[in-house]
Amino acid sequence: MTSTTPPRTAVIIGAGVAGLATAALLAREGVSVTVVEQGSTVGGRAGTLTVDEAPGFRWDTGPSWYLMPDAFDHFFRLMGTSTDAEVGLKTLDPAYRVYTEGHPPLDVPAGRDGAAALFESIEPGAGARLGEYLDSAADAYRIAVERFLYTTFTGAGGFVNRDVGRRLGVLSTLLTTSLEDFAARYVDDVRLRQILTYPAVFLSSRPDDTPALYHLMSHTDLDQGVRYPVGGFTALVEAIDRVARRAGAVVCTSNRVLRITTEDHPRSTQAFPDRFGRLRPTKARATGVQVLTGEGTVETLTADVVVSCADLHHTETALLPTHLRSYPERWWGTRNPGPGTVLVMLGVRGALPQLAHHTLLFSREWDADFDAVFAGPVADRELPASRSIYISKPSATDPDVAPEGHENLFVLIPVPADPQLGHGSAYAPHPAPLVERIADAAIKQIARWTGVDDLAERIVVRRTLGPADFSGRYNAWHGGSIGPAHTLGQSAFLRGTNASHLVDGLYYAGATTVPGVGVPMCLISAENVLKRLRGDRTPAPLPEPI
Template sequence: MPDTPIHNIAGKKSVGIIGAGFAGMAAGAILAGEGHDVTVFEKNDTIGGRARTFSEKGFTFDMGPSWYWMPDVYERFFERFGRSTADLYQLRQLDPGFAVIFEDNAAIDIPADFEELCLLFEQIETGAAEKLRRFIADGEFKYRVGMDDMVYKPGHSITEFLSLRLFGQALQLQLFSSFSKHARRFFKDQRLLALIEFPVLFLGAMPRDTPALYSLMNYSGLKQGTFYPMGGFGKVADTFQYIARQAGVQFRTSQAVEKLETAGGRVKHIHTAGRSVQIDAVIGSADYRHIEQALLTPGERQYEDSYWQERTFAPSCLLFYLGVDKRIAKLRHHNLFFDQDFGLHSEEIYKDKKWPTAPLFYVCCPSVTDPSVAPEGHENLFVLMPIATGLPDPEPIREHYYQLLMDRLEKFAGETIRDRVVFKRSYCVSDFKNDYNAYQGNAYGLANTLRQTAIFKPKLKSPKVNNLFFAGQLTVPGPGVPPAIISGTIAAHEVLKYLNSQL
């Protein structure tokens, strides 16, 4: 097929975006809103990236994200298009926000009301109420500074963070302090520490290797609250696509990008099966390593495989999507099973890189909140076990852990569940590789260690291909849906600077 220019209006430029996850859709909406022709190329047949959904036997399953934290990030994005979250989908605050299950199946509900949470901490550990207030106040400070001054920076160099104000706040942000040590200055009870540290294990690195800066996540989860978008995260992904389309973005699904053709140090054409598209700038919001290794020539790559092999990745995971033909009384919307050794599981994810001996796991039961995701009288379950990246995941291993996790889930629930499962699907390392070209089957991107924060993450702009930019979980600011939205926003602004410089 001959070249297909996307732009034909003077001053209007063509931008190609690889990947229709949150980062790609956010970037596309902003660029199209500024008058440019934007096309998003997506290898899968549906949009959303890891936030895709599927439906079977009357159940609708979110395939990936399930925690809605940092609601202000979504709101800030929608506001730039003259909309608000309330215009677009119904957001419900969960109460309890989540439950944590410890040894002997003792469950602790985490209340939505912060003062109730302080009382709960005090019941577990004398003096912990006031310590929690101070811990969360510290997290709120980091959150405000992070959101206002740090997280929307592109991470090109250290000079971005050398303003007098930021320099004076550096010690308070605790970029060079351990999250684990920071938490232990406030709390001693192992249950409270597990509650505080769980976002780090599931989305980051070992607590001892994570900067204390990330207590900002505790502020978001415990003070701002845990929310749920009615209809599921697929509804949020659909909303981002809607906003992007309203701005003028074109989506081309089932079109994997096969090559970035360059000349003179710039991408000139994007090649998909049977099509060559003329382009002025590209944002790669798919897997960073895949884009460089598969779509560019060796001389155009910024990072070789040795670089990626040396990175610390956040976990991959083994997932089970289950449809159950009865209700399960003891389950909350979010259920964290910390009934085994937190430290051992962490070591086996990040250090030993092996299938876990006695894993922690997470069960999401959105049908507790949302009747639309399961037939009446049924339950929709999403079971997640964090694991190391790169592990072999044949069916016998998946089934072994299914039985192990269900043993513990049924013990907690006090009732049988397996014999009432009417739909079951697993998803693991090889699926992340096949569906997302994810390096070593990573699920969340790079861990938030000090050496992989801000300017130490893979660069948002290619130094070798002048009009190639990156967004998503392998560049700034990091893993999670709100960071992906922010990443797409940053990338779009950098592309706008570049395009304006070409006029």
Template sequence: MHHNKIIKGDKPAEISVIGSGFAGLAASAILAKNGANVTVFEKNEQVGGRARTFSANGFLFDMGPSWYWMPDVYDRFYKIFDSDSSDFYDLKKLDPGFAVIFGVGDVLDIPEDFEDICELFESIEAGSASKLRKFITEGEFKYMTGMHEMVYKPGNSVTEFFSLKLFKDALRLQVFTSFSKHVRKYFKDPRLLALIEFPVLFLGAMPKDTPALYSLMNFSALKQGTFYPMGGFGKVVRSFRDIAEKAGVTFATSQDVKWLETDKRMITHIHSNGNRHRSDAVVGSADYHHIETALLDLENRSYPESYWDSRTFAPSCLLFYLGVNKKVARLRHHNLFFDENFEKHAIEIYEDKKWPSRPLFYVCCPSKTDPTVAPEGSENIFVLMPIATGLKDPSPVRENYYNILMDRLEKFAGENIRNHVVFKKSYSVSDFVHDYNAYQGNAYGLANTLMQTAIFKPKLKSKKVKNLFYAGQLTVPGPGVPPSIISGQIAANELMKFLNK
């Protein structure tokens, strides 16, 4: 890419990016590197979107992402800018990668070494080690094809699959097979099934409705391993911001974008905080539905409201950020509480859409790995319970679940934690709406269901406005940090094609 690439007439193109989550950060950096004048408009004071951080009482909390999977996706982005992750933070491989808790004495620690994981499987179910190797080899094929070829395509039409010789691959990738059926061909033990299916529950749909393609997640989790950026996820945001600023991006924070002014189906100006900014093109990496319904005039919207109502959303969640003034010996860095029925909780998230009766939940304790996120002798604890989008979340409801989850956490830990909580903050549906304009308070975007994979997702390019491109977890390729990074890259590349026409 040459520096004289993105010009309008003889001047650099003025490009506006709305939202500074990973998708917006990635898009802005690539556009600036290719010669555009880029301004990122961010509604909050801090960049990072759901990956913002906050400090309180000597604790540093990552507000959103806490799992660092698919390290090659980050590396691929850094490489565009001649750097790698070690220029910005120290990446540590966790051992155990994570723990799955089925009961007080029934904990599966997932070792970092894949051969050890195979032995663990074998000890639970005879014959499962060789099956796991086969399952993960398939997952690896899907990962290499899916994450390195397919996913960097913009998801515009079925023909992309053909151009990638991919239709026969699509059958191998099992884009059209159910994940839960696929997994059950390999494993019978309910604990192994839960272990394999958990990323699906937390990121996006009933396992029966999720394509078997997503066993690529298991390849990443079990074979590549689970990493942690020392200093927390805020360091990763910082690295993207540094790269963007070095490339020339301007960040405008605390900016409330109110309207995208258009003329002849082209955005001409962005209205924010009472000012009007000229714009040759826009990357909308804020909530897709919000941009469509709140910022565009009716005739410029790609999708009617009924379309959004009919989508399957990945979960929202109820989160607690806790500062605890003692050490909790039994906790690992990542702890998945699967001491209740997986299927039932999934139905309450995706089908019945109600507050769960006996929820599964996740506890992250980064102070196990990283002394900088909590005062000495203390633990930094982040508790996450996936829930349906659109629920009402008043304080008494949150408090009730706090006690339900803490009862189970304390039972597992074998000690009192509640009396040692010196800082506590909850975060849920209404906060996602307030802070990110998230449609129905979604936390993870659109579910990766069979009917919402790739070409079936909301389009990256507006159908009505020629110079508007979408990025983020409601479009291609889907929820999670690596897909959001990729999404920003695709949107930037599509926008450049448009301007260079």
């Protein structure tokens, strides 16, 4: 479904990264845009946390890896500005530190040459093979950006292309081989395999379920490098919010959308292929949204188009009546929601040189870690949680996130996507005992593996989040923290569409729709809404600026 008449007004549901970016691009296009956000602040999952009894500490509560810098650069140039003008960036070197169980830590240097030298020092010949792997990753990344990410999949342009045609054999292999098996063709050492396959977690998946095409992620961290936006992702959200408001968008917080309003038009000439390829006429047209305001009143906002950047499952099953749901509840029963997480925000007294800005702890045999998250209970585990965890220490780079003489830690523990695991302590007065036990175990593991034996005694403030927080605060399906997993059946056009099958004028953006999870993908999803409204079927990014 592609709009033929440019909209004059738009309502956007959700002021996360996707919502703010969509607002910015549509406002720049000349549309009168209103964003409605149920929370009291913007950012959504890319949130921030401060604690009154611990002044000087500030934690990002969501994304923390700044990858795909070209996606951010392109977005800001579309808006007539630049990343440099809006956000201060620092390149991290080392990019990250890895503790693999039973081995000394490895610092992964910034840049391909340093990474190749590291690989060679561990496994003779692996440096050259890494070069081949990264050449393939860079080629896959380029094809993805030029043909498969900035597209609404409403035309065949992304596929009917000489460049793609020459690579059909390679693309077939990359789509039918797992990332785990593909990396094993290049390196044998378990630590090197983990470095090449851990990006599957960024894709809300596990390496043996992720298509090898996504080895392109290694291009983003080992070739392009890892950066840090000064002020954290909070500063990045503020920048996107700023350019949106500068373009004329109006952002209303503390306004919860109750439903998407529609009117019937049974004689609609708009048609959309259903999941079986059959053309079906749309049944209704979106007319706006009904909201519960912060003052407790119910109001209706009218608009030519509605863009929902809320969780797709929530949009379809809570904001639309049954007969207008493109993705009914039974469809969701076949989908993989990706992982949940327990997040632990710590303020720690004294320095922690054992941890880099980004630190990864990997179990020696990590299949059981993924089983614990994706496959149900693991027999030898008391807790339903991964032992492969991620730690961010932004105080290594940013002095404004912790008081002098202290460190700021953000710990991410993958767990099953299940709200029944409970709430953490950040926003609930009585955190779930299971969430707190998972946090306790992670703190003990960090202390043991990194040699900070007195870590628990040095913690001066601690807050946690659990899957129930993601479910309650962000309406996340199954309490998932990232979005649906990027398995083969949930990638590209198989992930869904960014427009309703049944409601003309209703569009989707964000991590739960195409092209996928992560902040760069949210920016791209915003651009794809604009392309849909323009009737633009091309697969490439839009010319800059708008």
